[in-house]
Amino acid sequence: MTVAPDIDPLSLVLAPPKDETPEAREARLLKEREAKKRSDMIDLELKRDQQDKKSKPVKILLLGQSESGKSTTLKNFQLINSPKAFRSERSSWRAVVHLNVVRSVRLILHALGEAEASSASSVPPGPDEPVYPEISSELRTLKMRLSPLQQVEEALLAKLTPGAAFKDRLYAQVDVDEPLTNGPESTRGGNPAAEVAVQSGAPWKGAFNRLIANARGSVDGPEVEAQDSREARQLLQACSEDVIRLWSDPTVKEVLKVHRLRLEDMAGFFLDSIERVTDLSYEPTDDDILKARLKTLGVSEHHFSLKAGNMIPQKWVVFDVGGARSLRAAWVPYFDDMNAIIFLAPLSCFDQVLAEDETVNRLEDSILLWKAVVSNPLLKDTSLILFLNKIDILKAKLASGQKFNEFVVSYGDKPNDFENTSQYMKKKFTMIAKQHSAEPRGFYTYFTSVTDAQSTADILGSVRDIIVRSNLTRSQLV
Ligand SMILES: Nc1nc2c(ncn2[C@@H]2O[C@H](COP(=O)(O)OP(=O)(O)OP(=O)(O)O)[C@@H](O)[C@H]2O)c(=O)[nH]1
Numbered sequence: 001m002t003v004a005p006d007i008d009p010l011s012l013v014l015a016p017p018k019d020e021t022p023e024a025r026e027a028r029l030l031k032e033r034e035a036k037k038r039s040d041m042i043d044l045e046l047k048r049d050q051q052d053k054k055s056k057p058v059k060i061l062l063l064g065q066s067e068s069g070k071s072t073t074l075k076n077f078q079l080i081n082s083p084k085a086f087r088s089e090r091s092s093w094r095a096v097v098h099l100n101v102v103r104s105v106r107l108i109l110h111a112l113g114e115a116e117a118s119s120a121s122s123v124p125p126g127p128d129e130p131v132y133p134e135i136s137s138e139l140r141t142l143k144m145r146l147s148p149l150q151q152v153e154e155a156l157l158a159k160l161t162p163g164a165a166f167k168d169r170l171y172a173q174v175d176v177d178e179p180l181t182n183g184p185e186s187t188r189g190g191n192p193a194a195e196v197a198v199q200s201g202a203p204w205k206g207a208f209n210r211l212i213a214n215a216r217g218s219v220d221g222p223e224v225e226a227q228d229s230r231e232a233r234q235l236l237q238a239c240s241e242d243v244i245r246l247w248s249d250p251t252v253k254e255v256l257k258v259h260r261l262r263l264e265d266m267a268g269f270f271l272d273s274i275e276r277v278t279d280l281s282y283e284p285t286d287d288d289i290l291k292a293r294l295k296t297l298g299v300s301e302h303h304f305s306l307k308a309g310n311m312i313p314q315k316w317v318v319f320d321v322g323g324a325r326s327l328r329a330a331w332v333p334y335f336d337d338m339n340a341i342i343f344l345a346p347l348s349c350f351d352q353v354l355a356e357d358e359t360v361n362r363l364e365d366s367i368l369l370w371k372a373v374v375s376n377p378l379l380k381d382t383s384l385i386l387f388l389n390k391i392d393i394l395k396a397k398l399a400s401g402q403k404f405n406e407f408v409v410s411y412g413d414k415p416n417d418f419e420n421t422s423q424y425m426k427k428k429f430t431m432i433a434k435q436h437s438a439e440p441r442g443f444y445t446y447f448t449s450v451t452d453a454q455s456t457a458d459i460l461g462s463v464r465d466i467i468v469r470s471n472l473t474r475s476q477l478v
């Protein structure tokens with residue numbers, strides 16, 4: 001029987017040649033060192049990848065009533081954490097800005113129509129009825145000249161839901177608060193305040209980008225727009241001088257005052273920048289995108305990679321929901337396993353009612369919602385972060401003489417200024433959190449104006465640190 005020599009065949013293959021020169025040896029060792037470096041790098045990547053897969057993402061839910069600023073907070077997240085993607089969507093937001101302009105004009109024309117009807121009526125207005133100023137024939141002509149703006153709305157809506165037949169496309173993805181039949185006039189069911197909304201899951205931004213890419217032929221070529229949307233922009237630009245005339249007309253201002261309509265405090269207000277936003281070369285700025293209003297339907301989730309201090313980047317998912325009353329039932333399934341809730345309560349809405357129910361004051365609705373959130377057992381371990389939002393509008397309203405205690409009677413005769421009203425509301429929200437939480441819990445409050453990118457970036461930075469810290473503490477406790 002022969003015994004196999006105790007030699008590893010692999011080491012024979014890998015062994016250096018017997019007659020290797022010192023130079024060849026040096027080159028071989030260098031090559032081996034480089035190969036080892038590459039292999040170590042690959043190992044490290046694999047390890048990181050495995051760790052990433054194991055580490056659960058941080059989940060944040062944005063909550064609050066409609067128009068409280070949830071989607072705007074999400075836009076700030078995107079602006080900070082994925083600025084390239086945020087800015088690549090400018091052309092989609094341009095259409096939203098234009099829809100916002102058309103809605104403002106539509107509201108003015110409706111108020112003018114009411115004023116005309118009132119002066120044409122043979123019955124004098126009752127003591128509680130509004131008394132409108134006389135509408136001049138010039139103003140009537142201006143009103144008629146602006147009616148083609150409806151076509152702009154149609155073309156832009158068509159762009160938001162491409163591919164669907166006209167009658168169906170508004171049904172398909174865009175909701176305007178009321179049942180739709182056909183054409184924007186009937187889609188609004190006669191409600192001039194109805195606003196356009198998009199299903200969170202609907203690929204409306206993708207649809208815009210695809211349109212542009214198809215028209216370009218080449219991604220690198222100059223941007224060529226689809227015919228219908230270019231015509232809509234040309235039409236809007238042609239109406240721009242008339243819109244400026246309308247907005248600066250003293251009778252219109254008077255009519256809006258009688259109508260109790262402060263367009264400048266409303267979502268998606270661009271009438272002060274008409275010349276700029278209707279210019280054919282207009283590209284929305286970051287601020288314009290933050291101000292543009294598009295109501296959310298459903299729930300959408302957005303993924304980010306966030307870094308705090310010198311930690312490795314962590315996956316974050318931010319959930320944005322529709323805040324209108326009819327959409328709130330969809331929130332509950334998202335309460336489970338959420339790391340933090342950012343609750344937005346717009347302080348400026350103390351004198352407003354809900355769009356979906358005119359018998360409910362918006363601030364009161366926000367307080368009720370906050371109560372429901374803090375007392376929900378599914379959220380008892382979730383970090384709560386309260387944004388008392390729209391403080392810029394609150395300041396402007398108080399400065400214009402609007403009385404806080406007219407709407408919040410319990411405020412009494414304390415000074416009608418920002419300092420006192422905001423602290424009063426902060427105490428109210430804090431007390432509710434203390435009274436309605438199952439166990440004592442900390443929560444964080446910020447006074448915010450989420451259309452201000454700079455201050456919001458600072459606040460979101462500190463929110464990120466709070467969440468990272470509280471997650472660390474929680475994982476150490478487990
Ligand atoms: N001036 C001002 N406007 C704000 C502020 N926060 C939000 N807005 C504007 O208010 C409007 C409504 O904000 P959104 O973020 O769309 O509100 P939302 O909570 O997502 O509303 P839904 O989608 O209907 O639930 C938008 O036009 C915003 O630009 C703020 O702090 N100040």
Ligand SMILES: [Mg+2]
Binds near residue numbers: 072294295
């Ligand atoms: Mg929204």
